[in-house]
Amino acid sequence: MNDSTQIELIKRLYPLISNKNYNTVLELCSPDAVWIYPTVDNVPYSGVWKGQIRIKAFLERFTESEDIMEYAPLEFIGNEGRFAVLGQLRSVARPAGRLWQSKFIHTITIKDQQITHFEAGFDTAAALKAHQADREISEKNKEIIMTMIERIKNGGDIDLADALIGGEYIYRSTGGGEYHGKDGLRSLVASYRDAFPDFRIRVEQMVSDEHAVASHCTIFGTHKGKIMGIAPTGKRVKIPALIMSSMREKRVAEEFEIIDTEDLLSQLSD
Structure with missing residues (x-):
């Protein structure tokens, strides 16, 4: 040749x-x-x-x-x-x-x-700059979800939702219920507080990309209000949960929370 x-x-x-x-x-x-x-x-x-x-x-x-x-x-x-x-x-x-x-x-x-x-x-610098956007967006998404958990769900600052969630925000959970928009988020947080006045989510680990964030969490609270048909027991619960948050245009568009309801019922009945 x-x-x-x-x-x-x-x-x-x-x-x-x-x-x-x-x-x-x-x-x-x-x-x-x-x-x-x-x-x-x-x-x-x-x-x-x-x-x-x-x-x-x-x-x-x-x-x-x-x-x-x-x-x-x-x-x-x-x-x-x-x-x-x-x-x-x-x-x-x-x-x-x-x-x-x-x-x-x-x-x-x-x-x-x-x-x-x-x-x-x-030009490796040009390639790095172009592809680094993934990491920047991913880290920003983590910040948004952490703020959502700490300031809104744990802290009750519902007004902050205007800056964090999209207009068509939807929350769903394996525990039941579906909540839409800011008013729905307000109802969700109120339902947490009604059942567990000292309700708190602790983030154990987060994994993210430019489209979504997966948060492995532990939920803590003292049972002082009716939940899932169970009258207040005064018991302290600790429940594992996984929150899947979909991001759209730098805002939270949808969340799906996987809660071990059997574990919760077991802790409340022991």
């Missing part, structure tokens, strides 16, 4: 990747080929990928994480199976939705008509 034929092989690579034609890309690679991308925080396709199975995993992650607008090789330097490819990448990072672009240099080795080595260089 002469140099011009090898360059044509390399040229085929970029539209195949952009169009997610993974199997054809793999046909161009040797079984033990190695692809290397610089390690960048929050960029899921960075790292070393060896062998066709791992390279396919890389391709899937790359095209899932990037909405590629331009992936163009512009200049080819080299011969006898060793090439440097200079080009331009323009993409929208998913799911953050941030446009970023970078010039790239790819070093590619070809042997026996197959790519054996592919190593990428690009």
Whole structure:
């Protein structure tokens, strides 16, 4: 395979990747080929990928994480199976939705008509900035939910709901009941306080992304009001719970709370 034929092989690579034609890309690679991308925080396709199975995993992650607008090789330097490819990448990072672009240099080795080595260089700072939005949004969502729990559910500051929940806010629970909007949230907090005047939620762990927050919590309270048909017992309860909060436009859109009602009933009846 002469140099011009090898360059044509390399040229085929970029539209195949952009169009997610993974199997054809793999046909161009040797079984033990190695692809290397610089390690960048929050960029899921960075790292070393060896062998066709791992390279396919890389391709899937790359095209899932990037909405590629331009992936163009512009200049080819080299011969006898060793090439440097200079080009331009323009993409929208998913799911953050941030446009970023970078010039790239790819070093590619070809042997026996197959790519054996592919190593990428690009503007890692631009990639980090584009993909870092995920973490920023995720952390902001955690702050919103923590404020929701501490200030509204624990503290009773219902007026703060105007800044935290969406107009179509819905709360549902395995314990029963459905509450809508600010007035519904007010009723929910009142129902907590009626049954457990010293009601408190303690957050044990939070996991979040740009769309949702999962909060593993423990609920504490002294039973001094009727709940689930059970008259006040004066007993102190401690109940595990999981709160799933969906986020939309930087506000809480929906919450689903999973409560161990059997454990609650058991504690109240002991």
